Amino acid sequence: MTIKNIKKSILHLNPVERIHIVENILDSLHKPDPEIERAWIAESEKRFSAYKKGKVKGIPFETVKKQIFR
Numbered sequence: 001m002t003i004k005n006i007k008k009s010i011l012h013l014n015p016v017e018r019i020h021i022v023e024n025i026l027d028s029l030h031k032p033d034p035e036i037e038r039a040w041i042a043e044s045e046k047r048f049s050a051y052k053k054g055k056v057k058g059i060p061f062e063t064v065k066k067q068i069f070r
Helices: 003-011 015-029 034-052 061-068
Strands: none
Touching: 003 015
16 A cells, blocks of 8 residues: 555544544654653652752742743
8 A cells, every 4th residue: 555545545534533543653653762761750759859858849830820921
């Protein structure tokens, strides 16, 4: 089956079916690096621990939202 035929077949599907195909393709392309995942987990645990110990303070969501949407 050629790419042209695949495209033609996909375009005959309903939107929900096409979304499923797109999601499957994107999932097949996303291959997270285990080392990077471990590093992010360690960093997030470190930051949460610092927060719980009072070493850093949280910022209220409303404050963050105001800064983002200025």
